[in-house]
Amino acid sequence: MASQEVDVGQLSESQQLALQQYTAVTDQDVNSAIPLLQRSQWNVQIAIAKFFDGEGPDPVAEALAAQNTPPPRAGRQDNLQESLLFGSARSSSTSRSRNTQDDAPRIVPQPEDQVVHRPPFILSLLFTPFSLLYKLFSSSFGLFSFLFPFLPRLLRPNTATSTGRRSNTTGRRSLKPRDSAARIKREFEEEYGDNTLPFYEGGYAQALDVAKKDLKFLLILLISPEHDDTSSFIRDTLLTPDVQSFVANPxxxxxxxxxxxRDSEAYQVATALRCNKFPFTGLIAHTPQLSSTSMSVLTRLTGPMPAGTYVAKLQSAITAHSEQLAAVRATRSAQNFERTLREEQDSAYERSLAQDRERARVKREAEAAAAEQEQRALREAEAAADLAEKRKQWRKWRAKTVLPEPSPDDKDVARIALKMPEAARIIRRFPSDAGVEELYAFVECYEFVTLGVELESVPKPEGYEHKYDFRLVSTLPRVVYEPENGGTIIERVGKSGNLIVEPIKDDEDED
Known part of the structure; x- marks a missing residue:
């Protein structure tokens, strides 16, 4: 056995790593830590247990440490990607990984008694007699096994399976993880009274995912009511004010x-974490030095212990690992800040782009409206010019068909005095059979009829319906003579009359 003046530089890599882990947990000086590690065959767990619990005789642990045989490990639940990426690294550093934290597997229990297979309806009807006979036989066999309890054990000697599950012999109903957590909390309060412990109301897999996502410490407490130390540990250690305030401290x-x-999920967790003594406490946290998604067991506390020692060990493990989690939190915070900033920049760019698109749309609509207005004005001008051209053509055509004025010797005529809009007063004689429309045509074509202009023979415009933009009225009393009413001039006005040519205004047309 080496002396206490052993040079640290002379230690091997695994011994230096064990010394570093031991001093980080116990905060003991190097000169005192090296002899204790040497007496523990450089096994960190045994050395830490001796430091906190006293260096009593432990021949089994000493023999295991001397033989350097690793403890049995539970089946790992790795995915293919982690196996491909980190398989070679793990195989090359096997000796070093034995001294580091053990991985905390993610367990999703699927109890077999929760899987209900329902046969088809027709088959269930066919097998109903057999089912009744089976139930009758089962009830009879249950009474028989109660009278002779040794027979079921002889018929079924192996109740545990190699997959880590065990048959339910306690009569405890198997529930889903969330319901099972609620039941444990209720039973805990009924047995030990009210407390301030922040029980997680969910399954182990959900708690592990939350701890990984939020970078928190996951404290696993596995209890067995059948164990003698469970009740004393809960009353004297777990429910003390110091432990409750420490666990509930945010x-x-x-x-x-x-x-x-006794529950399926907790039993599988205990098997995966290699728990062989109860009550068991494990502190699990994210270990970024291994991988970006790994969760490892930082410390294991088994059996009863004083509340001060229990809190000190947990606090030591938390303090040793808090710096790594703080670094990961800072990295995630920086990444979240960059992501938020990038999202805000993208959102501002999208808003600016939307404003540009809106301005471009408004501009296009304004240009389209202006072009449409211009086209409409052009069409209206063309339509007005075409209407004026057809109106002039109609007036020329109608001037050629206006009845000539009768001779002065003709007595059966109508003599009409017309007051024109240009303040001119003219007198015109019309035949006795001339209608009121003839009088309107004379006024409309007056410039072509009375001026003696030689008019060319023009056809009547097609698709044109002429409307007079004036009316002929008489005063005292006021009478309007509309051409649509028909009748001759003599019948409507008389052989003589004074009429006023009154233009029709636009507002009156609208009315």
Missing amino acids: ENEMILWVGDV
Whole structure:
């Protein structure tokens, strides 16, 4: 056995790593730590247990440490990607990984008794007699097994399976993880009274995912009511004010998950974490030095212990690992800040782009409206010019068909005095059979009829319906003579009359 003046530089890599882990947990000086590690065959767990619990005789642990045989490990639940990426690294550093934290597997229990296979309806009807006989036989066999309890054990000697599950012999109903957590909390309060422990109301897999996502410490507590130390540990250690305040302190960033090994999920967790003594406490946290998604067991506390020692060990493990989690939190915070900033920049760019698109749309609509207005004005001008051209053509055509004025010797005529809009007063004689429309045509074509202009023979415009933009009225009393009413001039006006040519205004047309 080496002396206490052993040079640290002369130690091997695994011994230096064990010394570093031991001093980080116990905060003991190097000169005192090296002899204790040497007496523990450089096994960190045994040395830490001796430091806190006293260096009593432990021949089994000493023999295991001397033989350097690693403890049995539970089946790992790795995915293919992690196996491909980190398989070679793990195989090359096997000796070093034995001294580091063990991985905390993610377990999603699927109890077989929760899977219900329902046969088709027709088959269930066919097998109903057999089902009744089976139930009758089962009830009879249950009474028989109660009278002779040794027979079921002889018929079924192996109740445990190699997959880590065990048959339910306690009569405890198997529930889903969330319901099972609620039941444990209720039973805990009924047995030990009210407490301030922050029980996580969910399954182990959910608690592990929350701890990984939020970078918190997951405190696993596995209890077995059949164990003698369970009741004393809960009353004298777990429910003390110091432990309750430590676990419930939000500054410790801790999630508490309690499992009863009588339940399927807690039993599988105990098997995966290699728990062989109860009550068992495990502190799990994210270990970024291994991988970006790994969760490892930082410390294991088994059996009863004083509340001060229990809190000191948990606090030591949290303090040793808090710096790594703080670095990961800072990295995630920076990444979230960059992501938020990038999202805000993208959102501002999208808003600016939307404003540009809106301005471009408004501009296009304004240009389209202006072009449409211009086209409409052009069409209206063309239509007005075409209407004026057809109106002039109609007036020329109608001037050629206006009845000539009768001779002065003709007595059967109508003599009409017309007051024109240009303040001119003219007198015109019309035949006795001339209608009122003839009088309107004379006024409309007056410039072509009375001026003696030689008119060319023009055809009547096609698709044109002439409307007079004036009316002929008489005063005292006021009478309007519309051409649509028909009748001759003599019948409507008389042989003589004074009429006023009154233009029709636009507002009157609209009315």
